[in-house]
Amino acid sequence: MKYGMVYTIKIMILVTRCFSTHHHVHAVLFPYIVTCQKVIPFLSSNSVVSSSATATKNQTISFTVTVFTTPKNHPFISDFLLLHTPEIKVISLPFPENITRIPPGVESTDKLPSMSLYVPFTRATKLLQPFFEEALKNLPQVSFMVSDGFLWWTSESAAKFNIPRLVFYGINSYAVPY
Template identity: 25%
Template sequence: MGSNPHRKLHVMFFPFMAYGHMIPTLDMAKLFSSRGAKSTILTTPLNSKILQKPIDTFKNLNPGLEIDIQIFDFPCVELGLPEGCENVDFFTSNNNDDRHYMTLKFFLSTRFFKDQLEKLLETTRPDCLIADMFFPWATEAAEKFNVPRLVFHGTGYFSLCSEYCIRVHNPQNTVASSCEPFVIPDLPGNIVITQAQIADRDDESEMGKFMIEVKESDVKSSGVIVNSFYELEPDYADF
């Protein structure tokens, strides 16, 4: 892109604010940087402090490689979240109902980032945005400025393929009870599970509607990045 042959490819990474999403995103950013790209991780003030030390260590060991942090505002209290609640892993309640409510509120609150992301994409024009699956609005934001948006799934091929086959075929509806085993149709490996092992899907609930947005965003995006490698699960990568 552009006429400068020496210009570095610039990739932006936008992880969901949870350790299980931030750690593999940081690994990805390091990998891209080690291949000569400029990597920028987008996050909030408190999460930037978690990421800064490993980034500094990486840069000290690899002088000349570019990996930086761009901080977005996330006013927790204004968004109805506890003060300083910038990460799902900061939630302290042991009450499952409270935790479920706060988690849903947290998911929906991240839409606050959309305007900030659009302003940054407009001024920076990176070559690619790798944004977390839980940021479905990022596809539309990137599209405005012709920036390819890849969806990062923190999980591997097996779970994505299993979820897809269950969603398409609904095999759980063919058994007489929640504990009766069945084979997941089309999925390699003759995987047997029960209805009780499948997460409840209520498409009319707030979380259900949000997950529909996530799936639609996947389809409209430029592609998906999976937290895996071919040799670990070749049958599911091929599928």
């Protein structure tokens, strides 16, 4: 897909660097929880990572991909991935409750009653961090992470676990020249 080409190249460069020291590459993906349609560029541009194996210099490199989301977004992400790359694991993190001004049960920006709640919603995603870090602790060794720029706190988690992190800015998916 054209909109993910530049980003895909950056991912492949990072994956290639992992090849020199690992026989198994484990990528963690964490898209921002916006409208389902806006998650597609993130997941599509990263689908290249999900190839089950690649051979370089007479060695086989296997891939594991783990995608993080929330319970109400899990069905869409699972269904999308099942169509494209069924071997990807999806982990749901519990979305915080009782957030000031955010209605109960809202786990994505398309469900906000007003876009004036966008900033409080984005700030509330930081409350996912302890659950995210607990999940990272229990995963097999992670080679690198790709997370959305609006999930700024994932850089802290990546640093804490010494995981290289790439940032995905979905808005740039539409700005890449065709």
